[in-house]
Amino acid sequence: MPQPTRDRFDDVPRTSGRVGAHRAEAPGMNGWVVLLWSFVAALVLIIGGIFVALVMMGRITLFPEAEPSVAPTPVETGIVDTTYSVMILNATPEEGLATQMRETLLNSGWAADVVYATDSDSQDFPTTTVYYVADDDELAAIGLAGLLGGAEVQQSDVYAGLNETDQKQLAVVIGLDRSTAPPETPAE
Template sequence: MSKPVRDRFDDVPRTSGRVGAHRAENPGSNGWMVLLWAVVAALVLLVVGIFASLMIMGRITLFPAPQESVTPMPEETGIVDTSYSVMILNATPEDGLDEQMRDDLVNAGFAADLVFAVDGSSDDFPETTVYYVEDADEQAAIGLAGLIGGAAVEQSDAYAGMNDTGQKQLAVAIGLDRTAAGSAEQTPEE
């Protein structure tokens, strides 16, 4: 038998223990790496899924609209000015409400000769309202509305012609909200 001819592959050192086309990785050496990547991928998918679910349900907003800062306006309390004359109109079917309110205002410091109580021309006025004529009277009207236990305040000259005292005047129209039937309708039943 003849000796084979030497070629370039004969000079390759034989330290690797592998010869030829066996270039595949050693099985089992990457098992831990595959497991690590699988755990990382599962965690990423879990976090993305939870985040997407919360966005769909509306519990998280990615880009919330900027909220306008609203400064609360202080509630006007008005001033109680006892120098005004007050005309009280009972615009309800219940008798005596105008006299009760007159007594309350006199006890609060209004002059008895400047507080007038009369029956109104209607008996179905819905909400107790304090009317004033001039812009300068608004604070006194708000103060009077607070004094009588809360009422609407409105600027109107409807009652300006009824003022024969020469004083600044406020008018209070007692509404159905001050009657026993009106109070029962406003309180929620449990």
């Protein structure tokens, strides 16, 4: 076998230590830095996994759709119809409320012969209420309630027997919400 030719590197003295950058220890890479980077990487992966799971389950919406705006339903204002006869019952201990309300209706255009005011048998009715009988009378009852300053409106035929004519009728029961006098308590 032929001998290789000699070059200048054959004369370099041989040392017993390691030579070259690939054999040197990595500077600054100790165990704590590796542990810290491992912890940060694990934390990022866990938070990312939770977020993806919540998105996939539908608990988080990335791009929510705009909800269509719902127009408010119009409040029925009713109509003031002076052709109705009105029965006003004072169901409070305060005297004269039925007469005051009758005067209010007369000043609003009702004829004196179709508005009746009297005291009720009860004196502890809680809220002023306008009663109407037929479904066709609801708008007139709402209009009358608005004219009186916001009374409740209910459909009932309890007061239908008070009308002896065939004329359309509304009944107003004045409650304690319009009274300034406290209700009477029975003596023991």
